[in-house]
Amino acid sequence: MSDLQTLQKQLNYDKTFDCVQCGYCLPACPTYETMERETHSPRGRINLVKMVAEGKATLSDLEEPIEKCLGCMACTTVCPTNVEYGTILEGAKETIENNRVKTKRQKKIEDFLFGTFFPSSTWMNRLGKATWLYQATGLQKAAQTLKLTTIAPLHLDKFEKILPPQPSPGERKSRKRHVYPDQPPVAKAIFFTGCIMDSAFFHINEQTIELLRRSGVEVIIPEEQTCCGALHAHSGKVATSKELAMKNIEACERENVDYIVNNAGGCGARLVEYDHLFAEGSDWHTRALAFTEKVRDISEVLVEIDGLHFTKPVTKTVTYQPSCHMTNVQKVTTPPRRLMEKIPGLRVQGMTNPDFCCGSAGIYNIVNYEDSMVILDRKMEDVTETAPDAIVTTNPGCLLQMKLGIERERKQKRMKAVHLVELMMEAKPQPKR
Amino acid sequence: MTVEDKEWVKELKVFIPEKQIMTGYADLVSYSFDGSFGEYMPEAIVQVKTKGEVVHVMKVANRFLVPVTPRGQGTCLSGGPLPVKGGIVLDMSQWPETIDIIPDDLIAIVSPSALAADINKAAEAHGLMYPPDPSSAHVGTIGGNLAENSGGPRGLKYGVTKDYVIGLEFVTPEGEVIKTGGRTIKNVTGYDLTKLIIGSEGTLGVITKATLKLVPKPKAVRTLMAVFDDVENAGRAISKTLTSGILPSKMEFMDQACCIAVENYQPSGLPTDAAAVLIIELDGHPAALAEEASDIEHIMKELGAKKIIVPQNEEEANRIWHARKQVSPATAQIKPTKVSEDATVPRSQIAPMIERLQQIKEKYQVELVVFGHIGDGNLHPNILCDKRNNEEMGRVEEAVAELFETAIDLGGTLSGEHGIGTMKAPFMERELGAAGLDMMKRIKESWDPNNIMNPNKIFPEKGQKLVLRNE
Ligand SMILES: Cc1cc2nc3c(=O)[nH]c(=O)nc-3n(C[C@H](O)[C@H](O)[C@H](O)COP(=O)(O)OP(=O)(O)OC[C@H]3O[C@@H](n4cnc5c(N)ncnc54)[C@H](O)[C@@H]3O)c2cc1C
Ligand code: SF4
Numbered sequence: 001m002s003d004l005q006t007l008q009k010q011l012n013y014d015k016t017f018d019c020v021q022c023g024y025c026l027p028a029c030p031t032y033e034t035m036e037r038e039t040h041s042p043r044g045r046i047n048l049v050k051m052v053a054e055g056k057a058t059l060s061d062l063e064e065p066i067e068k069c070l071g072c073m074a075c076t077t078v079c080p081t082n083v084e085y086g087t088i089l090e091g092a093k094e095t096i097e098n099n100r101v102k103t104k105r106q107k108k109i110e111d112f113l114f115g116t117f118f119p120s121s122t123w124m125n126r127l128g129k130a131t132w133l134y135q136a137t138g139l140q141k142a143a144q145t146l147k148l149t150t151i152a153p154l155h156l157d158k159f160e161k162i163l164p165p166q167p168s169p170g171e172r173k174s175r176k177r178h179v180y181p182d183q184p185p186v187a188k189a190i191f192f193t194g195c196i197m198d199s200a201f202f203h204i205n206e207q208t209i210e211l212l213r214r215s216g217v218e219v220i221i222p223e224e225q226t227c228c229g230a231l232h233a234h235s236g237k238v239a240t241s242k243e244l245a246m247k248n249i250e251a252c253e254r255e256n257v258d259y260i261v262n263n264a265g266g267c268g269a270r271l272v273e274y275d276h277l278f279a280e281g282s283d284w285h286t287r288a289l290a291f292t293e294k295v296r297d298i299s300e301v302l303v304e305i306d307g308l309h310f311t312k313p314v315t316k317t318v319t320y321q322p323s324c325h326m327t328n329v330q331k332v333t334t335p336p337r338r339l340m341e342k343i344p345g346l347r348v349q350g351m352t353n354p355d356f357c358c359g360s361a362g363i364y365n366i367v368n369y370e371d372s373m374v375i376l377d378r379k380m381e382d383v384t385e386t387a388p389d390a391i392v393t394t395n396p397g398c399l400l401q402m403k404l405g406i407e408r409e410r411k412q413k414r415m416k417a418v419h420l421v422e423l424m425m426e427a428k429p430q431p432k433r
Numbered sequence: 434m435t436v437e438d439k440e441w442v443k444e445l446k447v448f449i450p451e452k453q454i455m456t457g458y459a460d461l462v463s464y465s466f467d468g469s470f471g472e473y474m475p476e477a478i479v480q481v482k483t484k485g486e487v488v489h490v491m492k493v494a495n496r497f498l499v500p501v502t503p504r505g506q507g508t509c510l511s512g513g514p515l516p517v518k519g520g521i522v523l524d525m526s527q528w529p530e531t532i533d534i535i536p537d538d539l540i541a542i543v544s545p546s547a548l549a550a551d552i553n554k555a556a557e558a559h560g561l562m563y564p565p566d567p568s569s570a571h572v573g574t575i576g577g578n579l580a581e582n583s584g585g586p587r588g589l590k591y592g593v594t595k596d597y598v599i600g601l602e603f604v605t606p607e608g609e610v611i612k613t614g615g616r617t618i619k620n621v622t623g624y625d626l627t628k629l630i631i632g633s634e635g636t637l638g639v640i641t642k643a644t645l646k647l648v649p650k651p652k653a654v655r656t657l658m659a660v661f662d663d664v665e666n667a668g669r670a671i672s673k674t675l676t677s678g679i680l681p682s683k684m685e686f687m688d689q690a691c692c693i694a695v696e697n698y699q700p701s702g703l704p705t706d707a708a709a710v711l712i713i714e715l716d717g718h719p720a721a722l723a724e725e726a727s728d729i730e731h732i733m734k735e736l737g738a739k740k741i742i743v744p745q746n747e748e749e750a751n752r753i754w755h756a757r758k759q760v761s762p763a764t765a766q767i768k769p770t771k772v773s774e775d776a777t778v779p780r781s782q783i784a785p786m787i788e789r790l791q792q793i794k795e796k797y798q799v800e801l802v803v804f805g806h807i808g809d810g811n812l813h814p815n816i817l818c819d820k821r822n823n824e825e826m827g828r829v830e831e832a833v834a835e836l837f838e839t840a841i842d843l844g845g846t847l848s849g850e851h852g853i854g855t856m857k858a859p860f861m862e863r864e865l866g867a868a869g870l871d872m873m874k875r876i877k878e879s880w881d882p883n884n885i886m887n888p889n890k891i892f893p894e895k896g897q898k899l900v901l902r903n904e
């Protein structure tokens with residue numbers, strides 16, 4: 001194969017032809033709206049990938065537009081010809097990553113970021129002492145002493161402020177790995193904890209397990225599970241991401257369960273697409289399919305089982321900020337709304353443009369802080385219009401971002417950001433049976 | 434010399450904020466295409482947000498003889514916003530959207546970047562409606578709609594964009610601001626420049642504001658679907674309906690190939706063994722609609738419809754329209770490249786046209802499907818092909834050429850909706866005759882003496898041919 005052919009393969013050149021350049025994705029794309037140029041639109045990005053694959057543009061032309069893409073996949077939901085933008089984006093990221101000529105210094109920075117800063121498989125097992133984000137914020141100081149701050153001001157102090165109080169290491173250690181409902185179980189599930197959820201929002205994970213338990217589900221929390229690999233894939237580290245997927249598939253195969261449940265829209269989106277990582281017909285592909293078939297968001301399982309009734313009215317106005325990955329990749333849109341409808345006293349106020357990304361997008365808000373804040377401020381306009389007491393989310397990234405948004409608007413006194421699970425627990429759910 | 438060093442770029446920067454001028458390679462590539470064929474690199478993209486900025490750009494461009502190509506959202510299907518001669522792409526899409534509805538006058542005053550769908554939504558809040566409904570209404574700008582004189586299914590009853598414009602503000606190629614028309618429906622003062630600018634595809638100037646006419650929003654709508662075994666009968670049923678005192682708001686047609694594609698893609702309950710499916714929408718007072726619907730049902734039956742589906746509720750009606758919407762994605766599954774045409778014929782020639790299209794399909798061995806707004810003779814023959822296959826694209830070019838000739842032979846026109854742009858320019862003389870085309874050219878020359886305004890559109894270059902191949 002010639003160099004260009006190799007490049008075309010890496011960039012999924014063939015898939016770019018599915019785009020008929022109709023522009024239907026333009027109104028859906030947050031970065032087209034905030035950055036105001038076609039270069040940062042889905043159609044523009046796909047066209048650039050194609051141009052690079054044809055040798056009419058270079059990888060460095062592509063770098064910024066791809067880096068500034070949120071990966072929110074809003075474009076795929078509206079695309080009339082079903083362009084596989086996710087595949088194109090991932091291919092572009094990987095190709096850029098593999099072809100980047102790195103200076104020693106850049107390499108050091110990257111090792112630092114991906115070895116220590118971002119969740120890794122070894123990291124999960126070391127949980128307990130410090131949590132990831134706390135570690136991360138601590139690391140910023142370390143980075144300063146290492147004179148690595150030029151990698152981009154990471155603004156981690158902004159995130160430190162909004163983190164909830166952390167459980168003691170003892171609490172974490174005493175987590176049960178196998179939980180039974182009071183009555184004979186109606187279903188059996190593995191709970192996928194997720195790195196960020198489990199570090200920053202440990203209590204929400206505990207509540208999720210409790211909701212499942214009260215619904216009549218037997219819950220297993222395998223120790224061998226690891227990071228879902230989404231953040232790695234979004235950063236072009238596809239190989240690592242694949243390894244993580246294999247570990248998770250193995251960990252879950254050991255138990256014979258009905259569901260593999262998660263409560264993080266972003267993780268769930270990765271988990272349901274594990275089969276895309278392996279060649280069709282391969283052994284791993286079959287195993288991945290068996291895995292993805294069972295993957296569910298917590299809201300889906302709760303609606304499916306329908307084992308709870310809420311005993312305490314929550315007299316609040318809330319607005320729902322759906323997770324992009326949950327909407328556009330998992331295609332889970334109604335279950336969270338159904339559950340909220342069941343909470344007595346709750347008023348759910350729809351916002352304009354709910355499907356506009358909040359700008360958190362994995363680690364986007366950390367690596368592209370300024371761009372992310374423009375998107376967030378835009379989102380907060382729509383949020384504020386609904387005058388909610390709380391913004392309900394279904395993903396840790398969104399939850400953090402919304403908390404940040406409330407901070408920026410100085411509305412901490414009037415508004416809170418909560419995970420749907422927290423909201424449900426507030427309504428004192430009890431088993432129906 | 435880099436673009437940045439050019440005198441005209443420096444001049445632009447005197448008045449236009451730096452952020453609104455792009456010259457980076459990735460940006461230039463991103464404004465080199467539209468929804469049709471061909472890539473042409475501009476030298477700079479200038480985003481304008483005020484009339485003053487447009488005036489400045491035009492004055493500079495006219496002085497330095499730099500071509501200027503206006504661009505809305507680049508959804509054009511005929512190459513209108515392609516910077517064929519390089520120069521400046523004038524991006525109108527980032528102009529802040531303003532839509533002022535003046536309910537008492539039944540008008541809307543809008544910015545060039547407003548979306549037709551947004552205008553209609555704003556009108557509906559006052560019990561009014563903005564009828565033109567191109568299927569790209571939620572993406573394309575009103576500036577683009579005006580420049581292309583866009584239309585949609587509602588054209589049958591309500592007409593197209595040009596029927597709703599009563600006044601324009603625009604900037605000439607020499608940088609002068611002109612206002613045409615006004616706020617009244619009746620206006621016979623001087624030449625009707627408004628109508629001249631509409632459909633001029635950005636070759637006469639830049640539209641910076643439009644005053645649009647609104648109509649009362651009908652109280653109710655109703656849908657029917659009729660299935661025919663041959664196209665001729667379907668054609669007769671349409672004529673019979675239109676001569677029996679009923680004017681439906683939409684009459685849409687799908688051929689067998691379309692129905693099969695949709696059913697393969699997403700089963701939607703369309704018949705796959707029928708030659709023609711008609712979807713009809715009526716709007717008006719609910720009482721009148723009930724009667725009209727039953728009249729149409731009779732007519733369809735009388736003229737041989739083998740099946741008539743009358744939805745019992747909104748959900749069922751929506752399902753029918755959803756099936757119609759699936760035509761585009763469904764046919765895209767056949768092959769990746771779509772050549773979407775919009776040749777239009779007099780209503781009486783619909784059946785002959787469809788027959789000729791079948792012949793073209795066989796003669797050139799191309800994947801051709803036909804659907805469209807049959808009530809006003811506006812068909813959408815679509816050829817599905819693969820851009821990468823040069824041999825196939827050669828056949829497609831020939832098929833398209835014959836398709837255009839056929840439409841003209843039957844007393845129709847090259848384009849009912851999408852415009853001429855670069856793609857159809859070679860066929861202009863065939864339709865208009867040498868004198869007709871020459872008169873248009875003289876108008877263009879007097880408006881744009883330096884030929885800087887979207888050059889190489891509408892008018893063919895000597896010996897220009899339809900080209901769908903890249904190399
Ligand atoms: C999927 C799809 C469906 C479509 N459906 C329809 C349909 O149903 N009916 C229909 O009629 N068309 C349809 N179109 C064609 C297209 O959407 C219309 O022509 C639309 O009006 C173009 O608007 P735009 O903002 O994208 O303009 P562009 O494509 O950017 O430009 C179109 C032309 O307008 C000129 N222009 C733009 N703004 C200005 C301005 N302010 N002043 C002067 N000139 C200007 C440009 O120079 C160019 O020649 C469809 C296109 C697609 C991709
Ligand atoms: S909507 Fe799909 S086909 Fe249309 S421009 Fe966007 S990606 Fe391409």
Ligand code: SF4
Nearest residue numbers: 029069070072073075
């Ligand atoms: S993934 Fe989101 S940000 Fe990226 S191109 Fe699609 S819509 Fe835009």
